[in-house]
Amino acid sequence: MKIHNVNLAAVAAAPHQYPEDMRPEVAFVGRSNVGKSSLINCLINRKSLARVSQNPGKTRTINFYDIEGALYFVDLPGYGYAKAPKTEIQRWGEMIEKYLYGREQLKAIVLLIDIRHAPSQLDLQMVEWLRHYNIRIIFVLTKMDKIKRSQVPKHVKIIREAIEADAEMILLPFSSETKQGKDELLGIIGGFL
Numbered sequence: 001m002k003i004h005n006v007n008l009a010a011v012a013a014a015p016h017q018y019p020e021d022m023r024p025e026v027a028f029v030g031r032s033n034v035g036k037s038s039l040i041n042c043l044i045n046r047k048s049l050a051r052v053s054q055n056p057g058k059t060r061t062i063n064f065y066d067i068e069g070a071l072y073f074v075d076l077p078g079y080g081y082a083k084a085p086k087t088e089i090q091r092w093g094e095m096i097e098k099y100l101y102g103r104e105q106l107k108a109i110v111l112l113i114d115i116r117h118a119p120s121q122l123d124l125q126m127v128e129w130l131r132h133y134n135i136r137i138i139f140v141l142t143k144m145d146k147i148k149r150s151q152v153p154k155h156v157k158i159i160r161e162a163i164e165a166d167a168e169m170i171l172l173p174f175s176s177e178t179k180q181g182k183d184e185l186l187g188i189i190g191g192f193l
Contacts, residue, residue: 001190006044009066015098019064024193025072025105029096030112031122032078035142038176039112040065040073043186062099071193074099074106079122101133108136108192110185115141115155115173119162127163138170138188139163145175 010019028036041049044065063075076096100106109130113119119127130137141159144152152173160171170188174181 001186003044003067003186005068006046006049007066008049008063009072010064012062012064013095018062018099018103019072022105023071024107025064025074025103026108026110026189026192027074027076027100027106028110028112029076029100029126030078030142031114031120034078034112034114035176036075036078036112039110039140039142039174040075042176042179042182043073062095072105079126100130100135106135108138108189110138110140110189112140112142113159114143115152115159116143116146118158124163136192138185138192139165139172140181140185141171141173143175144173144180145177 010017012018028040030036041047044067049065060077062077065073065075067073076099079096100109111123111126111130113123127137139159141156147155156171156173159165160169163169165171172181172184172188174185
């Protein structure tokens with residue numbers, strides 16, 4: 001899959017603001033500051049279409065990116081710690097759940113986990129929730145450039161065991177900095193569509 005034409009198609013806080021066409025959607029989820037916006041920017045060959053910040057909780061809406069007029073990448077707010085009031089964080093959780101539950105156009109979830117750390121309790125809850133609703137999951141292990149190359153297999157194994165992944169499940173080490181994993185991820189997404 002090659003990406004040349006991208007634009008921000010919708011910014012939504014409620015279902016009535018979602019795009020109404022039936023194009024397939026691939027959503028990106030993960031804890032706050034795991035690198036969702038950086039990963040999307042890397043995939044779409046842009047530096048800052050998806051807003052990136054050092055502070056957790058920058059993405060506060062559901063952002064739909066029109067990819068080549070053929071599908072949407074959907075950037076969801078992060079879960080877990082964020083520099084925002086608890087009521088706002090709770091509202092994001094409800095917004096994410098409304099989107100994920102019953103969205104017919106949703107074809108797969110790209111679940112981001114920081115490769116440097118074992119999955120958090122919130123990551124494991126998200127995995128369990130997605131499995132319960134039979135939503136396809138592509139696990140992307142971000143920030144691969146932050147560890148030594150020789151440590152990657154060890155970290156992948158720790159995460160694979162924590163999420164109880166079977167041999168068929170995709171766990172893709174990824175770096176938005178070096179773009180390692182980009183072509184593989186685009187190929188996997190294209191395969192799902």
